[in-house]
Amino acid sequence: MYLAIWALTGLGLLLASKTDPVETVHALKRLIDSDVRIVIGPATSAAVMSVKDYANQHDVILISPSSTSAALSIADDNLFRFVPDDRNQADLFQIRCGMMGFEL
Numbered sequence: 001m002y003l004a005i006w007a008l009t010g011l012g013l014l015l016a017s018k019t020d021p022v023e024t025v026h027a028l029k030r031l032i033d034s035d036v037r038i039v040i041g042p043a044t045s046a047a048v049m050s051v052k053d054y055a056n057q058h059d060v061i062l063i064s065p066s067s068t069s070a071a072l073s074i075a076d077d078n079l080f081r082f083v084p085d086d087r088n089q090a091d092l093f094q095i096r097c098g099m100m101g102f103e104l
Contacts, residue, residue, distance in 0.1 A: 019043060021050030032058050045069035052079060 024047040031039060038061045042048050045067040052072065055062050061078045070085040084092065097103075 019047055021047050024050050025054065028054060028060070032060060037061065039063065040065070043067065045072060048072055048079065052077065055079075 019042070024042050028039065028051045037059065039055070040063045042051065042062070042064060043066045048062065048064050048067045049069070049072065052062065056078050059078065061080065063080045063082075065082045067081055068083055068086050068089065070087045072079060072081070073085045073087075083089070
C-alpha cells in the first residue's frame with residue numbers, strides 16, 4: 001500500500017509506507033518537510049492513528065480511502081474518509097438486509 005500525495009503546488013509525490021504505522025510516521029514527516037499539506041493516505045486505520053495527531057498539529061489534511069475505525073471519527077480534525085466508519089457500515093448493512101427481506 002502507498003501514501004500517494006498531491007501538493008498544492010501541483011507536484012505529485014509517492015512514498016511507500018507499507019501500511020506500517022512506524023513507516024507511515026516517517027513518510028508523513030518527510031512529506032511535511034517538503035511542504036506538503038494534503039496527503040491522500042494512509043489507507044489503514046492503524047496507519048492513520050499513528051499520524052493523525054501529528055498531521056493535525058502541522059495543519060496537514062489526510063484523505064484516507066479505506067480507514068474505517070470508529071475511533072477515528074472525531075469532529076473538527078483534518079481527516080477525511082471515503083468510507084463510513086465501522087459502526088455506520090454495520091447499521092447500513094442491517095438496513096440493506098432488511099430491505100432485501102433478510103432478518104438479522
